[in-house]
Structure formats: C-alpha cells, structure tokens
Amino acid sequence: MVSDFKCLDCELQFSVGAFHYHNFSHGYGGRVLSVCRHCGTPHSIETALHERGDEFWEIYEIIVDTIAEHGRVPMMIRLRQVKKMNVEEARRTIDDLPFTFKQELTESTAKDISKKLGLLGIGTTIRIYERRKNPGYGPLMADRLMSPGFPCFNEEGSQKPEQLIETNGDIFQKNGDINSEIKCAHCHKDHSLARSWSPECKCPNCKGSLKIISEWIT
Numbered sequence: 001m002v003s004d005f006k007c008l009d010c011e012l013q014f015s016v017g018a019f020h021y022h023n024f025s026h027g028y029g030g031r032v033l034s035v036c037r038h039c040g041t042p043h044s045i046e047t048a049l050h051e052r053g054d055e056f057w058e059i060y061e062i063i064v065d066t067i068a069e070h071g072r073v074p075m076m077i078r079l080r081q082v083k084k085m086n087v088e089e090a091r092r093t094i095d096d097l098p099f100t101f102k103q104e105l106t107e108s109t110a111k112d113i114s115k116k117l118g119l120l121g122i123g124t125t126i127r128i129y130e131r132r133k134n135p136g137y138g139p140l141m142a143d144r145l146m147s148p149g150f151p152c153f154n155e156e157g158s159q160k161p162e163q164l165i166e167t168n169g170d171i172f173q174k175n176g177d178i179n180s181e182i183k184c185a186h187c188h189k190d191h192s193l194a195r196s197w198s199p200e201c202k203c204p205n206c207k208g209s210l211k212i213i214s215e216w217i218t
Contacts, residue, residue: 001018001215002016002018002217003015003017005197005213007203008209008210009203009209010153010203010208011153012040013213014035014042016195018030020218027139027141028047029048030046031044032178032195035193036189037194038187039186043147044147045143045172048143049136052134052140053137055133056133058131059131060105061100061105061110061127062100064098064099064100067094068121074120075094078101079101103129145167148160148163151186151205165185167179168181178195
C-alpha cells in the first residue's frame with residue numbers, strides 16, 4: 001500500500017510504500033516509493049522480476065476418447081455445464097467420439113480434470129494444441145533508482161520528470177530494507193531513503209506536522 005503525505009507547514013508532498021504493475025512485459029514488477037529522511041526528496045525504485053518464465057507457454061486441451069455406459073450421464077451433465085448444451089446436443093456429442101471437452105488449460109489443470117473424469121469411466125487424452133508466446137519473456141533486468149532530484153511542494157511533484165540515478169551495488173538489502181549506502185539524489189547523504197513513514201513523525205524537510213492525504217493499492 002502507498003501512503004501520500006503532505007506537510008501542513010512547508011507543504012512538502014511525498015509518497016512511501018509499494019505497488020505492483022499490471023503489465024510485466026518490460027521485466028519490472030512494480031515500484032517502491034521512498035523519501036529522503038534528511039531533506040524530503042522523493043525517490044522510487046523500480047523492482048525487477050526475478051523470473052520471467054519460458055519463452056512459450058504450452059496450452060492444453062482435453063479430448064474425450066471413450067465413455068463407459070455408467071459414464072454417459074455424468075458426461076452429459078458436464079457438457080451441459082461447460083458447453084451450455086441442451087440434452088439432445090449433449091447426447092449427440094457423446095455418441096460421436098472423440099470430441100474436445102475443454103481447452104485453454106495448463107498441464108496441471110488438464111491432468112486434474114482428466115483424473116476426475118477417469119474415475120467416472122470417461123477416457124481422455126491430454127494434448128498440446130498451441131504454443132503461445134509469453135509476453136513477459138526476456139532478459140532479467142536490474143532494480144533501478146529514480147528521482148526528480150529535489151523535494152516536491154504542492155502539486156509540483158507530478159510535473160517533475162524522474163531521472164535515473166546511478167547506484168553501486170544492490171539497492172535492497174536481504175531483509176528488504178533499502179541499502180543504507182544509497183545516497184539521496186539531492187542532499188547526497190547516505191542512510192537516507194525510507195520506504196515507510198509514520199504520520200506521527202515530523203516532516204523530513206522542515207520538521208513540521210504531516211498528514212496522510214490519501215492511501216492506495218494496485
């Protein structure tokens with residue numbers, strides 16, 4: 001969750017917290033928003049995905065090959081549920097083997113459905129019918145730090161473009177905290193970036209009072 005803060009005295013505005021993207025095609029999963037505890041300059045860390053999957057996804061389907069006599073009614077029931085068939089359509093389908101029962105499945109889901117059908121006397125074949133390009137596939141990226149480079153007051157923060165900030169070493173420590181050796185893009189002090197902030201704490205710019213103006217998640 002992200003919390004948006006505003007100082008009641010100097011009108012500094014900053015946000016802290018994490019949110020995730022809905023599109024991972026560029027190799028990044030989301031951002032961690034932080035603020036310099038010395039001067040109030042905002043920073044954001046774009047977090048790289050640690051795994052991007054296979055280049056292609058294998059998409060499976062289930063073909064019904066055989067149906068025992070005691071499996072006819074259960075199969076008709078499932079056809080009516082899954083394919084929205086009426087009784088006559090379902091009866092004609094099971095009389096005309098083989099037929100495709102389900103598509104757009106992962107291998108594990110297909111195996112689970114096939115196993116359950118087998119217990120009802122319904123014989124199936126699982127097969128790949130498509131290899132689909134994984135839109136998120138690509139080289140692993142590195143976390144990157146960005147900042148407008150100055151504290152932001154009033155609404156000006158949204159008007160300042162972020163610049164990529166060079167860093168040495170990992171941005172995050174193993175416990176998830178931001179590396180204390182990362183320096184602020186404005187005041188250049190280390191042990192500066194905080195990814196969380198309490199409204200009881202004072203403004204990092206003027207030590208005035210803060211209020212949370214909004215909180216949000218993605």
